[in-house]
Amino acid sequence: xxxxxxxxxxxxVLDEAAKRLTTLDQLLNGAGGGVFxxxxxxxxxxxxxxxxxxxxxxxxxxxxxxxxxxxxxxxETQVIEEGGTAWQPYSNLIMQRLSASTGGAAVPxxxxxxxxxxxxxGYAILxxxxxxxxxxMQWGQxxxxxxxxxxxxVTSGIGGLVGIVDYWMCFSAQQKRKxxxxxxxxxx
Amino acid sequence: MGVFSxxxxxxxxxxxxAICTVAFLSLAGVLPAxxxxxxTFLEFSCPMCGTTRAWVQFFxxxxxxxxxxxxxxxxxxxxxxxxxxxxxxxxxxxxHPTIGERCIIAVGRNKLLCAIQIVCFASMxxxxxxxxANTGAxxxxxxxxxxPVRESVTDNT
Numbered sequence: 001x002x003x004x005x006x007x008x009x010x011x012x013v014l015d016e017a018a019k020r021l022t023t024l025d026q027l028l029n030g031a032g033g034g035v036f037x038x039x040x041x042x043x044x045x046x047x048x049x050x051x052x053x054x055x056x057x058x059x060x061x062x063x064x065x066x067x068x069x070x071x072x073x074x075x076e077t078q079v080i081e082e083g084g085t086a087w088q089p090y091s092n093l094i095m096q097r098l099s100a101s102t103g104g105a106a107v108p109x110x111x112x113x114x115x116x117x118x119x120x121x122g123y124a125i126l127x128x129x130x131x132x133x134x135x136x137m138q139w140g141q142x143x144x145x146x147x148x149x150x151x152x153x154v155t156s157g158i159g160g161l162v163g164i165v166d167y168w169m170c171f172s173a174q175q176k177r178k179x180x181x182x183x184x185x186x187x188x
Numbered sequence: 189m190g191v192f193s194x195x196x197x198x199x200x201x202x203x204x205x206a207i208c209t210v211a212f213l214s215l216a217g218v219l220p221a222x223x224x225x226x227x228t229f230l231e232f233s234c235p236m237c238g239t240t241r242a243w244v245q246f247f248x249x250x251x252x253x254x255x256x257x258x259x260x261x262x263x264x265x266x267x268x269x270x271x272x273x274x275x276x277x278x279x280x281x282x283x284h285p286t287i288g289e290r291c292i293i294a295v296g297r298n299k300l301l302c303a304i305q306i307v308c309f310a311s312m313x314x315x316x317x318x319x320x321a322n323t324g325a326x327x328x329x330x331x332x333x334x335x336p337v338r339e340s341v342t343d344n345t
Contacts, residue, residue, distance in 0.1 A: 123296070126305070126306065126309055127292070129234040129235050129236070129309065129313070130235060130236065130264060130267055130305070130309060131236070131264060131267035131268055131270075131271055133268070133271035133272075133274075133275075133288075134267050134270070134271050134288065134292060137271065137274065137288050137289065137292060138292065142271055142274050142275065142286075142288055143199075143200060143203060143275055143278070145271070146203055146204075146207055146271065146272075146275060147203070149207070150206060150207065150210055152225060153210055153214065153219065154210075156220060156223050157223035157224055157225040157228055157229075158225065160224070160225035160226075161225045161229055163225075164225065
């Protein structure tokens with residue numbers, strides 16, 4: 001009717017739900033009472049990777065949560081946002097949503113020193129002296145351990161000394177955080 | 189989407205191939221003498237000291253000589269084999285936990301195995317270092333066929 005020119009933007013109309021008068025413009029724009037709530041156009045949807053690494057979805061975060069409860073997915077299941085390029089564990093998504101819902105302040109980030117699979121000094125020495133790659137394997141760097149073995153052999157043992165320094169630095173760093181597989185001489 | 193990218197998997201297999209090649213050349217005496225950094229620079233021997241030479245003698249059929257070089261060479265060899273299998277397994281696309289990770293977790297959880305490993309480790313640490321003190325040369329020094337240490341150990345056996 002407004003488009004046909006019969007009603008103006010300032011025409012008073014009765015909002016039955018609110019039991020009050022409002023202007024037509026306010027009614028149509030949803031202002032002054034929220035008669036027409038804005039549709040949720042920006043709801044993110046996600047795919048998850050199943051056991052065969054096939055993307056399944058898309059699902060809303062709530063649907064993903066239902067899948068988690070049903071046991072279809074787990075915290076470490078890889079998920080990706082619709083249209084996104086980076087896969088991430090579902091646990092990251094949970095943390096992001098938790099942080100967003102609390103204003104990003106109430107949920108502290110995990111401490112940088114946390115590493116649940118921290119290797120003790122005794123085991124670090126034991127495995128290093130038993131088999132160098134196994135020693136590095138304790139914090140997920142077995143391949144790097146083999147590289148040091150090769151370097152040591154090729155350099156008639158001199159490179160092995162550098163490897164010992166790297167091993168010690170890795171041991172120190174892994175007590176505070178998880179190491180990358182090819183992280184050389186990590187600092188705390 | 190695999191656990192490891194195809195490039196990384198190729199890298200693992202290439203590394204495993206390089207290790208096998210170097211091990212073969214080392215055991216065949218083609219590579220120059222390897223000087224253990226522990227024994228050469230830090231003046232103490234690790235429990236694996238003499239393992240390379242022990243395997244050389246083992247493959248030459250000298251079982252007694254092999255055990256003389258390092259009585260536990262098969263134990264350390266087993267762990268090297270596990271680490272190598274771990275690398276190959278990752279190269280073939282297996283995810284975590286790999287065979288190596290399973291092994292160290294199993295040993296870590298089993299108190300008896302853990303105790304045996306520590307006892308082997310400690311006794312070898314003492315044994316090889318007493319020999320180092322007596323002979324003045326580490327057992328693992330010189331994996332080449334003509335190395336003086338090899339000759340001296342061969343003389344001992």
